[in-house]
Amino acid sequence: MLNQxxxxxxxxxxQGCVYxxxxxxxxxxxxxxxxxxxxxxxxxxxxxFFALTASVAMGWPYWATILFAIxxxxxxxxxxxxxxxxxxxxxxxxxxxxxxxxVGYVLxxxxxxxxxxxxxxxxxxxxFSEGVLKLxxxxxxxxxxxxxxxxxxxxxxLYLFFRYSKLGVAMQATSxxxxxxxxxxxxxxxxxxxxWGLSASVATxxxxxxxxVTFVHSNMGFIGLKAFxxxxxxxxxxxxxxxxxxxxxxxxxALAGFYLPEGFKDVAAYxxxxxxxxxxxxxxxxxxxxxxx
Amino acid sequence: MRFLFKTDYDxxxxxxxxxxxxxxxxxxxxxxxxxxxxxxxxLMSQMHFVLIYSIVGLGLxxxxxxxxxxxxxxAAFLAVGAYTEALMQARGIPFFISLPSAxxxxxxxxxxxxxxxxxxxxxxxxxxxxxxxxxxEEVITRWESLTGGNSGRHLKAIELFGIxxxxxxxxxxxCLGLTIVSIVALMNLLRSPTGRAxxxxxxxxxxxxxxxxxxxxxxxxxxxxxxxxxxxGGALYAHKVTFISPEQFTLLQSIELVTIVILGGVGSIHxxxxxxxxxxxxxxxxxxxxxxxxxxxxxxxxxxxVFGLVLISFIVFEPLGLYGRWLKVRTWFELFPFYRxxxxxxxxxxxKSERLR
Numbered sequence: 001m002l003n004q005x006x007x008x009x010x011x012x013x014x015q016g017c018v019y020x021x022x023x024x025x026x027x028x029x030x031x032x033x034x035x036x037x038x039x040x041x042x043x044x045x046x047x048x049f050f051a052l053t054a055s056v057a058m059g060w061p062y063w064a065t066i067l068f069a070i071x072x073x074x075x076x077x078x079x080x081x082x083x084x085x086x087x088x089x090x091x092x093x094x095x096x097x098x099x100x101x102x103v104g105y106v107l108x109x110x111x112x113x114x115x116x117x118x119x120x121x122x123x124x125x126x127x128f129s130e131g132v133l134k135l136x137x138x139x140x141x142x143x144x145x146x147x148x149x150x151x152x153x154x155x156x157x158l159y160l161f162f163r164y165s166k167l168g169v170a171m172q173a174t175s176x177x178x179x180x181x182x183x184x185x186x187x188x189x190x191x192x193x194x195x196w197g198l199s200a201s202v203a204t205x206x207x208x209x210x211x212x213v214t215f216v217h218s219n220m221g222f223i224g225l226k227a228f229x230x231x232x233x234x235x236x237x238x239x240x241x242x243x244x245x246x247x248x249x250x251x252x253x254a255l256a257g258f259y260l261p262e263g264f265k266d267v268a269a270y271x272x273x274x275x276x277x278x279x280x281x282x283x284x285x286x287x288x289x290x291x292x293x
Numbered sequence: 294m295r296f297l298f299k300t301d302y303d304x305x306x307x308x309x310x311x312x313x314x315x316x317x318x319x320x321x322x323x324x325x326x327x328x329x330x331x332x333x334x335x336l337m338s339q340m341h342f343v344l345i346y347s348i349v350g351l352g353l354x355x356x357x358x359x360x361x362x363x364x365x366x367x368a369a370f371l372a373v374g375a376y377t378e379a380l381m382q383a384r385g386i387p388f389f390i391s392l393p394s395a396x397x398x399x400x401x402x403x404x405x406x407x408x409x410x411x412x413x414x415x416x417x418x419x420x421x422x423x424x425x426x427x428x429x430e431e432v433i434t435r436w437e438s439l440t441g442g443n444s445g446r447h448l449k450a451i452e453l454f455g456i457x458x459x460x461x462x463x464x465x466x467x468c469l470g471l472t473i474v475s476i477v478a479l480m481n482l483l484r485s486p487t488g489r490a491x492x493x494x495x496x497x498x499x500x501x502x503x504x505x506x507x508x509x510x511x512x513x514x515x516x517x518x519x520x521x522x523x524x525x526g527g528a529l530y531a532h533k534v535t536f537i538s539p540e541q542f543t544l545l546q547s548i549e550l551v552t553i554v555i556l557g558g559v560g561s562i563h564x565x566x567x568x569x570x571x572x573x574x575x576x577x578x579x580x581x582x583x584x585x586x587x588x589x590x591x592x593x594x595x596x597x598x599v600f601g602l603v604l605i606s607f608i609v610f611e612p613l614g615l616y617g618r619w620l621k622v623r624t625w626f627e628l629f630p631f632y633r634x635x636x637x638x639x640x641x642x643x644x645k646s647e648r649l650r
Contacts, residue, residue: 104601229420
C-alpha cells in the first residue's frame with residue numbers, strides 16, 4: 001500500500017518534471033515580456049524532432065543530441081521573438097495570445113511537411129533502458145529516475161545562471177522593471193530575445209525528457225496545455241512556483257489516475273487549476289498585488 | 294462622399310445611419326433570400342455553416358469584442374446547446390421549445406463561468422475558460438447514459454409547427470432568420486444602456502465602475518448572453534451535422550471560434566459574419582490549392598500552417614480584421630484620390646503592464 005503510493009509518487013514527480021519545465025518556459029517569457037506563449041508545447045515538440053534528427057539520422061550520441069537540439073531551438077526561439085512577437089508588442093494581451101496560438105498551428109503543420117519527420121510517431125533512443133531500479137520492495141523505472149535527475153540538474157544550472165552570470169542578472173533585472181533596466185544600460189529588447197531563446201531551449205529539454213513516454217509526434221505539444229495549470233498553481237510570475245506547480249500537477253494526475261474512476265486523470269489538472277483560481281488566483285508563490293489607477 | 298449632419302441625439306443610436314444603408318442592407322437580405330435558387334447543394338451546405346458560425350461569432354463578439362473578456366471555452370457552450378437540442382428532440386419536445394431551452398441551458402452555464410470572471414483578468418480568465426472547456430468535454434465523454442459518450446447522438450430533421458424542415462432551403466431560411474434576429478437583437482442591445490456598459494467595461498474597468506457600472510452584474514450578463522447565442526448556434530449545428538460527439542467540441546474548436554472574431558475584426562458586428570464566412574471558405578481554398586502543391590507539402594499539416602499564417606498575418610498586418618480592411622477599401626474609393634496611408638492608423642500603443650508594482 002505504502003510502496004504503491006511511493007511508486008505513484010515517483011511516477012507523478014517524473015511526469016510533473018516535464019510539466020514543470022514547460023511551465024518554466026512560460027514563466028520565463030511571461031516575466032520578461034508579459035506574453036503568454038501558447039506555442040510553448042509546440043516548441044517542445046519541434047525541439048524533440050530536432051533531437052530525433054540528430055540522434056537517428058546523424059547517429060549522434062544522446063548528450064550531443066541534447067546540446068544540438070537546444071542550440072537549434074534557441075535560435076528558433078530568438079527568430080520567433082524577433083519576427084513575430086516584436087511587431088505586436090504593446091497590443092492587448094489577448095491579441096498576443098492569439099498570435100502565439102497561430103505560431104503553434106504553424107509549427108505543428110510545418111513538422112508534418114518536413115521530409116523525414118511527417119505525421120508519424122517516432123522513438124527517440126535513450127541510454128536509459130527500460131530497466132528497473134529495486135530499492136527494497138519498491139521498484140522504480142530507471143527512465144523516471146533519470147527524468148527527475150536531469151530536471152534537477154537543469155534547475156541547478158538555471159539557478160546558477162540567474163544568480164551568477166551577467167546575462168542572468170540582466171534577465172532578472174529586465175523582468176522586474178524594464179524601464180529601470182534600460183536606464184542601467186541593459187539592452188532590454190536583446191535580452192528579451194535571449195529570454196525567448198532560453199525558454200525555447202528549456203522547452204526542448206522537456207521535449208527530450210518526454211520523448212520516451214509519449215514518443216515523438218507532431219501533436220505531442222498538446223501536453224503543453226497541462227503546463228498552464230502548473231504555471232497558474234505555482235503563481236504565474238514565479239520561477240520556483242512553476243517547478244512546484246508542475247510537480248503538484250504531475251502528482252495529482254498520477255494519484256487521480258490510480259485512486260479515482262476513469263476519466264479523472266485527464267481533467268485532474270484542470271479541476272485543480274479552477275480551484276486554485278477560485279481560492280487564490282495568484283497561486284502559491286505569486287505576489288498579491290493591487291491595481292493602482 | 295456622404296456627410297451626416299446630426300440634428301438630433303437620436304441619430305447617434307439609430308439602427309440605420311442613413312437611407313443608403315437601408316437600401317444596401319435590404320438588397321443584401323433580398324440576395325440572401327434568393328440564394329437557395331442560385332446555389333447548388335454543396336454551396337448551400339456551406340451557407341448553412343456560414344450562418345451557424347455567424348450566430349456563434351456574434352455571441353463571441355459580444356463577449357470578446359464588446360465586453361473585452363477572453364474566452365477559450367466557447368466550444369463548451371456550443372456543446373451544451375447541441376446536446377440539449379439532441380436530447381430534447383429525442384424526447385419529442387418541439388423545436389420552438391427546445392431551441393430556447395438550448396439557449397437557456399447554455400446561458401445558465403455561462404453564468405457559472407462568468408462568476409470567476411469577476412475575479413480573473415486577462416490570461417487567468419483565458420486559462421479558467423480553457424480548463425472549463427476541457428472539463429465539459431470530459432463530462433460529455435463520460436456521462437454515457439445521457440450523452441451517449443464517444444458513440445455520440447443522432448438527430449432528426451427539425452419539425453416546426455408540423456412542417457418538416459428537411460430540405461436545404463427550409464433549413465437555410467431557418468438559419469438565416471435566426472441570424473438576422475440575432476444581429477438585430479445584438480445591435481439593439483449595444484445601443485441600449487446595457488450595451489454601453491459592456492463597452493465601458495472593455496475600455497476601462499476602473500472608469501466603468503466609477504461611472505456606476507456594476508462590474509459583477511454586467512460581466513456575468515455578457516457571459517450569459519454570449520453563451521445563449523452560442524447555444525442557439527450549437528443547436529443549429531447539431532441539426533446541420535446530424536451527428537454529435539465529444540470530439541467536435543474540443544479546445545481546438547474553441548480556438549477556431551475565437552479566430553472568427555479576430556479575423557473578422559474585433560469590435561464590429563459585420564466582423565462576426567465576415568469572419569465566419571472566411572473560416573468556412575478557407576478550408577475550401579486550401580483543398581483547391583492542394584492539387585497544385587508537391588505531395589509532402591499538401592499533407593495533413595497544410596491546413597494548420599495556412600490557418601496559423603493567416604492568423605499571424607492578420608494580427609500583424611491588419612489588426613482591424615476583414616471589416617477594417619473593407620472600411621479602408623471603401624474609404625479609398627469614397628475619398629479618391631485623397632486617401633492617405635495613415636488614416637486608420639491607431640494611436641501609438643505602449644505596453645500596458647498587468648503586473649502591479
